[in-house]
Amino acid sequence: MSIWAYIFSVLQAAIPAGTPLLYGTLGEVTAERSGVVNLGVEGMMIMGAVTAFGVAQATGNAFLAIAAAALVGGLLALIHAFASITLRVNQVVSGLALTMLGQGISGMMGKRFIGMPPRVQLKPVPIPGLSDLPVLGPLLFQHDLLVYIGLLMVPVLWFLFYRTRWGINLRSVGESPATADAMGVNVFQVRYLAVFFGGLMAGIGGAYLSIVYAPAWIEGMTAGIGWIVIALTIFAMWDPVRGLLGAYLFGSVRVLQYRLQGLGISPPLLNMLPFILTILVLMFSAGEAMRKRLGAPAALMQPYTREER
Amino acid sequence: MPDMSVPAVEMRGIVKRFPGVLANDHVDLTVRAGEIHALLGENGAGKTTLMNILYGIYHPDEGEIFVKGQRAHIRSPRDAIRLGIGMVHQQFRLVPSHTVAENVVLGLPGNFFFPERAARERLQEFARRYGLHVDPDARIWQLSAGEQQRVEIIKALYRGADILILDEPTSMLTPREIEELMATVRRMADDGQTVIFITHKLDEVFAVSDRVTVLRQGKVVATLETARTDKRELARLMVGRDVLFRLEKRPVAIGPTVLEVQNLHVRSDRGLPAVRGVSFSLAAGEILGIAGVAGNGQRELAEALAGLRPVEKGRVLLNGEDVTNRPPRALVRRGVCYVPGERLVGTVPNLSVAENLILKTYDQAPVCRGIFLDSRAIASHADALIEQYAVATPSRETPLKLLSGGNIQRAILARETSGAPGLLIAAHPTSGLDVGATEYIRQVLLSQREKGTAVLLVSEDLEEILQLSDRVAVMYNGEIMGILPADRADLETIGMMMAGIHRTEPEVA
Secondary structure, eight states, X not given: OOHHHHHHHHHHHHHHHHHHHHHHHHHHHHHHXXXXXXXXXXXXXXXXXXXXXXXXXXXXXXXXXXXXXXXXXXHHHHHHHIIIIISOOOHHHHHHHHHHHHHHHHHHHHGGXXXXXXXXXXXXXXXXXXXXXXXXXXXXXXXXHHHHXXXXXHHHHHHHHHHBHHHHHHHHHHHOHHHHHHTTXXXXXXXXXXXXXXXXXXXXXXXXXXXXXXXXXXTTTTTTHHHXXXXXXXXXXXXXXXXXXXXXXXXXXXXXXXXXXGGTOOHHHHHTHHHHHHHHHHHHHOSHHHHHHHTOOTXXXXXXXXXXX | OOOTTSOSEEEEEEEEEETTXXXXXXXXXXXXTTXXXXXXXXXXXSHXXXXXXXXXXXXXXXXXXXXXXXEEOOOSHHHHHHTXXXXXXXXXXXXXXXXXXXXXXXXXXXXXXXXXXXXXXXXXXXXXXXXXXXXXXXXXXXXXXXXXXHHHHHHHHHTTOSEEEEESTTTTOOHXXXXXXXXXXXXXXXXXXXXXXXXXXXXXXXXXXXXXXXXXXXXXXXXEXXXXXOHHHHHHHHHSSOOOSSOOXXXXXXXXXXXXXXXXXXXXXXXXXXXXXXXXXXXXXXXEEEEOOTTSSHHHXXXXXXXXSOXXXXXXXXXXXXXXXXXXXXXXXXXXXXXXXXXXXXXXXXXBHHHHHTTXXXXXXTTEETTEEOHHHHHHHHHHHHHHTTOOOSOTTSXXXXXXXXXXXXXXXXXXXXXXXXXXXXXXXXXXXXXXXXXXXHXXXXXXXXTTOEEEEEOSOHHHHHHHOSEEEEEEXXXXXXXXXXXXXXXXXXXXXXXXXXXXXXXXX
């Protein structure tokens, strides 16, 4: 196999591998743009995964499964929203609690699904015309529906962020909630919606793992993807387009993790790859000064209250 | 044109209480349609509170409001906007990383899409009518304070305001920008807009207003035709006693050089160069004033000299000793005192007055005995300073944050200057303070000078700089544009240097 063919095959596999990351990242980017960090991504994803698998087994309907996963992710996110927006609890603490809650409940709910063969599976849907293109066709246009939807969400979110009043409101709430409030924007409503949307997306990301990518239920199957999403959000500089690049980049790393084993590199070492990359991203961007330079929303992690005196 | 016979705003018997304070005490205010009405008073007199009530941010405990003859119930800024009231706050409410156009349309109801073309057209119209020129695509952080203020005014006008409240609008502007603002305000009034202009500066009242209402301690003292009053009368009404307009500056023999700064480079929070190659020296018994528009590196300079910000390049010599990048404590021990620009930065707001007063000496006798603090020594230390510096506080145990700005500043000065400072760095020591407190604090600075302290005074208030300083340095874009002896510095020269236009050769000190 030529080196080009090898790279091509890695990239082709990287897109499905990066898709759960893409959903999670787009959701977290939206939530953080409103000023709320949600470290519960890992928990919302794993709950999405177990819900999707369970609903798929019960109904045999993949779309119902995905919708249920999204809803569960969204509801979990609302717990975080209530704690961090209404009660103004520290966002890190509340998010971590959410992750632990999700891991615990999913483990309990998923016991009976362990080892079950999947009843439904999303099949690849080649897009007529486009899928026959040389190189690009097999790379981009011979995947399942969720890959396409994820890809499509990127320009849609970009447009919403930068070209609509909603986007201006969302970004203003994350940059300067007092300003937005003074201009009649409902800060609490915007933040709730953004966090809820983040939950929906994380839920779908989880569903993709259990009914498309694996497809099976394995306890703890998100295996740190939710944490990578947190790093990716920074890597993406809170921008959907860069989020897409980051998700597929980390997707490639996940693919290489398996492919390179063939070359005799130790598997545990390879398993560390995505996390080494995550740590590097966080190290590079951890400082307050660096965050400002990267363009972090100025009011990130700051609860908002009105009449302060 | 509005109906001139009906007052634009009428507030009757407004009462507003905050915990422990009666901010507005049965205030009556009538603002005629189409006039420029100055609201004059010291800080804490209740001007801003009253206007925040009119704008729906606070709710009055008692009283009625009539807007254009109609009884109004204003529950939120949204209600105020609907009644045609707009307010430009002292702290701008702008999103720094967004464009002018995005800031202007923020929160407007209506179409889903960003109304790009409509915004552009309206912005052009305001530029034509009132001289409010701004680039709709510029980002807020790129704009000067004067331009940001224009964006704020445009925001209000865009929402259809015909009653515009300006809260201390000149506090952040250069002299040139102040002139432009005054011209804009007059053009708006000629066009039938009603303007309420909050200020504590007497000159501004005479420069722009038709009538003036004076507030003192939450009560209306008088409403006068501006043309029929004078500075002395207004000052007396505002403060409640006669005010000295000239501080006596006694000649002091200049001592040895205390501070020498050589080619200093410092970076801002964003990691950009903020101070770029600044050099000067400062002697005992001398006040060096650093003038400049906010954000030209003064803050970073002061923080670097106080040991709070790393020096990237260059040297700081204190009494001949190299103290570059030494920690704050080492500098404190060598007699460096720092009065920071943001008052709450220099204090622990939740601690008591007494505790705040020992923040610098807690590890020294008599306050400290072994590993224990001597509460009696702390109390007597606090009582002495509270008396000496006339800090108005219910008790020494009161949390500092409950005091007014002027009294917090008095407490900071008491802590910083009660020892024997060799170098006093005072950043904006009187910003936002009323006439009485300002007068007092300036006197403290002058008496420090007489005691032989080297004083570095960073201020945006040119009058203050000229009144107190022996020499004046002007900072622009991180550099010192020139250092002038105070008797050769006039408002015009300094104003030009503040805008980065005129540059005199730095004199050899």
